[in-house]
Amino acid sequence: MTDRNVFVYIETADGESVKVGPEMLAPAREAAGGGKVTAVIIDAQSDQAAEKALIYGADAVITAACEAAPPENTVGILTAMAEKYGPDIIMIGSTPAGRETAPRLAARIGAGCVTDVNALDITDEGIVWTTPLFGGTILENVGISTDVQVVTIRSGAFKCGEAGDPSGEIIPEEIIMQDGDVKTKIIDSVVEISEQVNLEDAEIIVTGGKGMGTEEDFQKIQELADVLGATVGATRPVIEAGWTSRAHQVGQSGKIVSPKLYIAFGVSGATQHITGMIGSDYIVAVNKDEDAPIFDVADIGIVGDAKKVLPIFIEECRKLKGI
Amino acid sequence: MKIMVCIKQVPDDSVKIELDESTGKPSVEGVEPIVNAFDTYALEMAARFLETGIEGEITTITMGDENSKSSIKNCLAVGASHGYVLHDDLFEGSDAQGTAYALGCAVRKIARDEGGDFDIVFCGIETSDETSGQTGPMLAESLGYSLVTNVIALEKKDGVLHVKQETEDGYNIVETPMPCVLTAARPNYDPRYPTIKSKMAARKMPIGELSAADIGARSDKTGESASLVKTIELAAPPKRKAGIKINEEDIEEASLKAFSIMTDANVL
Numbered sequence: 001m002t003d004r005n006v007f008v009y010i011e012t013a014d015g016e017s018v019k020v021g022p023e024m025l026a027p028a029r030e031a032a033g034g035g036k037v038t039a040v041i042i043d044a045q046s047d048q049a050a051e052k053a054l055i056y057g058a059d060a061v062i063t064a065a066c067e068a069a070p071p072e073n074t075v076g077i078l079t080a081m082a083e084k085y086g087p088d089i090i091m092i093g094s095t096p097a098g099r100e101t102a103p104r105l106a107a108r109i110g111a112g113c114v115t116d117v118n119a120l121d122i123t124d125e126g127i128v129w130t131t132p133l134f135g136g137t138i139l140e141n142v143g144i145s146t147d148v149q150v151v152t153i154r155s156g157a158f159k160c161g162e163a164g165d166p167s168g169e170i171i172p173e174e175i176i177m178q179d180g181d182v183k184t185k186i187i188d189s190v191v192e193i194s195e196q197v198n199l200e201d202a203e204i205i206v207t208g209g210k211g212m213g214t215e216e217d218f219q220k221i222q223e224l225a226d227v228l229g230a231t232v233g234a235t236r237p238v239i240e241a242g243w244t245s246r247a248h249q250v251g252q253s254g255k256i257v258s259p260k261l262y263i264a265f266g267v268s269g270a271t272q273h274i275t276g277m278i279g280s281d282y283i284v285a286v287n288k289d290e291d292a293p294i295f296d297v298a299d300i301g302i303v304g305d306a307k308k309v310l311p312i313f314i315e316e317c318r319k320l321k322g323i
Numbered sequence: 324m325k326i327m328v329c330i331k332q333v334p335d336d337s338v339k340i341e342l343d344e345s346t347g348k349p350s351v352e353g354v355e356p357i358v359n360a361f362d363t364y365a366l367e368m369a370a371r372f373l374e375t376g377i378e379g380e381i382t383t384i385t386m387g388d389e390n391s392k393s394s395i396k397n398c399l400a401v402g403a404s405h406g407y408v409l410h411d412d413l414f415e416g417s418d419a420q421g422t423a424y425a426l427g428c429a430v431r432k433i434a435r436d437e438g439g440d441f442d443i444v445f446c447g448i449e450t451s452d453e454t455s456g457q458t459g460p461m462l463a464e465s466l467g468y469s470l471v472t473n474v475i476a477l478e479k480k481d482g483v484l485h486v487k488q489e490t491e492d493g494y495n496i497v498e499t500p501m502p503c504v505l506t507a508a509r510p511n512y513d514p515r516y517p518t519i520k521s522k523m524a525a526r527k528m529p530i531g532e533l534s535a536a537d538i539g540a541r542s543d544k545t546g547e548s549a550s551l552v553k554t555i556e557l558a559a560p561p562k563r564k565a566g567i568k569i570n571e572e573d574i575e576e577a578s579l580k581a582f583s584i585m586t587d588a589n590v591l
Contacts, residue, residue, distance in 0.1 A: 072470075096491070100472045103457040107420060107464035112551030115455045128555060134340040134452055138349055141555045183469035184499040187485070192493035228591070240511075247492070252454075253509070261590045271339045278563060282590045284581065290570055293339075299566035299588075302581050304574045312578040320591060 002126075003035035007087040009078060010053055011095055015045035019200060020093035020155040022056040027120055027158050028091055029057050031127055038087070042066050042077055054166035062171045071100040076181040079108050081173065082148065089127075094152040102152045112144035118157035135252040136275035156200050156256050156279075197247040199231055199255040204263075207233030207250055207277070208243075211266020211287055211306050215243045220310055221265060227317045233257070235273050251276035263313075266306035269294030286310075324379030324479075326369045327430055327441040328403065329462070330362035332387050332394040336451035342559040349452075349557070358394045361447025363401075365474075365507035367514035369445055370402030372477050380404045382437070384429060386414055386422060392530050399525035400517035406528065407433060411535040416547025419457035425545045426458070427465035428538040433531075442501040443484070448473060448508050456506075463504035471497050473508040 006028040010021035021039075028037045039053035039061045046063040053061050062085075064077050078101070082090060090105065092098040094116050106113035119130040121141075128141050129151055144151075199205060206228065208221040218238060225232045234248040250257055252272040258279035265286050267273060270293075277283070278297055285298035286306045295301040302309055317323075334340055334354040343350040358366075366383065373379050383403040385391050388410060395406035409429050417425065434440045444466065449456035463470035475494065476487035488495040489508045517525070535545070543549055567584065571577040585591055 071472075096473055099456050100460050100470070103419065103460040104464050104470070106457075107423070107461045113419065113457055113461075114552055115457060130558075132454060132560075133557070134349065135336075135454060136560065137340055138342045139558045139560050141558060143553050143555055144551060145553060146551050184471055184497050184503075186495045187498050188496040189490070190493045190495070194492075278560075282585075282588065283563075284585065290568070295568055296565050297563045298568075300581050300584055301566070301568040302577050303568065303570040304577055308574045309578045309581075312575055313582065316579070316582045317591065320586065 003033045004031055004088040005035045005086070006032045006037050007040055007082070007085070007090045008037060008053070008058065009040045009042075009074070009090065009092045009098075009101070010049055011093055011097060012041060012043040012046070012049045015043060015048055017041075017049040017052055018093060018095060020095065020153060021049065022052055022160050023155070023158045024091045024093060024153045025053065025057040026161040027117075027153060028089075029161065030122065031089055031120060033122070035088070036060065038062060038085070040064070040078065040081060042074055050170055051166050054168045055163050057161050057164065058168060060169045060171060062173055064173045064175050066175050070182075070184070070186065071097045071104070072182050072184060073177070074101045075104045075108065076177060077175060078105050080176070082109055087148065089149045089151065092150070092152045094154045098152050102150050106150040109148060110146065111148040111150045112146045113150045114142055114144060115152045116154045117151045118154045132275070135272050136278075137271055154256065156258055193245045193247045195245065195247060197231065199233060199248070199250060199257050202231035202257065202259050204228050204230035204261045205233045205250070205257055205259045205277075205280070206230045206263045206265070207235065207267055208238060208265050208306075209235040209267030210237040210241065211268065212238075213266070213307055215241070217307050217310075218243045220314075224263075224310060224314050224317060227314060227321060227323055233277075235267055235270070264294055264298075265310055267294050268292045269297070324373065324377050324443070325434075325437070325439060325441045326373070326379060326381045326443045326445060327433070328362065328366045328369055328381055328383045328398070329426055329444065329446045329458070330366070330383055330385045330394060330398060331359045331447075331450045332356045332385060332391040333359045333450055333452045336360060342557055344559070347557055356390065356394065358397055359447050359450045361449060361507050361509070363447075363514045364509055365445040365447050365505070366398055366402055367512075368474065368477060368507055368510060369443070370515070375478070377479060382407070382433060382441070384409060384426070384433070386410075386425060395530050396525050397517070399528050400521045401515050405437070405531070407531040407533055409533050409538070413535040413540070413542055413546045416550060417545050418550040418552040419455060420461055420551055421545035421549050423458050423461035423465050425535070425538065425540050426462050428540045429533055430466060432533070432538040440502055442503075444468065444502065444504045446504065446506050448506040459504060459506035466502070466504065469499050469503045470505075471499050471503065472506045474505045475508050475510045477505070
């Protein structure tokens with residue numbers, strides 16, 4: 001088996017690693033064989049994220065103290081680190097910033113780049129990366145022919161490995177920014193969505209689609225979610241109608257989720273939505289149209305008006321939970 | 324203000340494309356080709372930007388075969404003034420890097436011919452077929468321009484560009500020098516439709532055709548042989564079997580039946 005040195009760039013927000021950060025350490029270890037897995041963290045406050053990286057399997061952590069790390073800085077810093085340490089693979093999380101960073105980094109260092117990887121296979125010929133096409137209805141297996149390979153890893157595609165002792169070296173690196181590295185400037189940052197919606201870690205998700213009919217009826221989804229301790233999901237048409245914020249969106253342009261139970265009320269099952277929830281363990285769907293594509297993936301399908309089924313479910317769940 | 328909008332012709336994204344097991348290729352036969360949705364948002368944002376009283380023109384370009392001229396014509400009917408198709412056997416099988424390289428060569432060549440650099444090069448954030456989102460950022464590198472991704476609006480303020488960038492919980496206002504590359508996300512409106520008049524006018528507009536030689540693209544930088552990412556095979560994702568479908572007159576009975584199956588399955 002080939003040994004490869006793998007860099008894992010762990011993006012942070014307020015000093016903490018983003019969800020996909022530690023998740024990448026599992027495929028990184030697999031790709032490394034007997035090689036070294038090194039996490040790279042670019043943040044003024046890197047202690048927490050660095051320790052987490054060591055707990056979840058990094059052999060070492062390179063930290064670069066940098067006040068703000070917009071993708072522009074990240075590209076410059078990762079380019080310098082790649083030149084200094086010569087990794088064989090650079091893994092980056094498929095976040096909006098990561099999807100900007102990876103192709104630029106790859107172009108700068110002359111590496112091949114694959115985005116949104118959700119599986120990998122180590123073969124004698126090299127690593128085979130799997131990435132979705134057409135929003136996930138087809139999978140493409142690809143290989144990268146350059147010495148350095150840059151990939152982005154989709155959030156939730158890999159589970160975090162076992163937590164271990166945080167042993168390993170932390171290597172602080174000096175940042176030397178070149179003039180002209182940073183051309184753009186964020187002059188204002190506005191938070192419009194203040195609620196914290198954690199669809200990716202939810203055990204139960206109750207989603208409403210346009211089949212709920214009205215905004216008022218859609219809001220009742222929350223009641224069932226409260227009884228079940230579930231998170232509310234929504235389809236794109238619901239977001240576009242303004243019934244809820246896009247933080248709730250499940251699907252290709254929203255969150256890819258994999259709860260134990262997914263209940264869909266009034267969701268017809270557009271490809272872009274199915275892609276986002278097909279990894280759920282158990283799927284229940286309610287829709288008036290008996291030919292709705294959502295039924296093709298549902299463990300239980302109820303043909304009927306979602307508005308009428310919802311209150312019955314709420315009542316039954318209350319009885320079950322004794323609330 | 325000169326704006327270049329890069330577009331790609333893709334199969335209609337409202338049609339579910341699956342793997343054709345007999346050919347090992349996507350089932351795109353008979354699916355209507357359309358302009359990639361994110362690219363139409365880029366064009367619309369560019370058009371609205373110029374309509375705020377900024378003097379300028381939009382040029383649109385695509386890489387593709389003779390067929391993709393129809394997509395350029397559609398763009399000419401909704402805001403673009405010039406259209407080009409990059410077509411050469413050499414470009415066949417390019418990966419994102421090869422595509423970005425060729426687009427970069429073309430942008431420079433057209434700028435020279437039309438007498439002046441483009442201030443903004445606008446792409447959709449990703450295409451509905453490849454969904455990789457690599458071309459825009461790689462084009463920025465190829466041209467050496469600054470880059471702002473996930474753009475939902477733009478505004479000119481005191482000679483610089485203020486770009487509204489969608490974020491997970493809201494938006495940023497990003498100041499960028501020009502020339503720059505921008506990638507468009509979905510704004511909260513739909514792009515305009517062509518009118519009969521604008522369609523007629525577009526039909527009469529010339530579409531430039533550019534070969535690899537025309538733009539000075541090198542064969543070791545684009546096309547299949549220069550591709551750094553090689554497709555090994557396409558595969559169908561694991562199928563999920565449909566379970567029980569309850570279709571009964573009495574909705575309460577149906578609901579209770581479903582509920583009891585769920586409790587038996589211990590999922591609640």
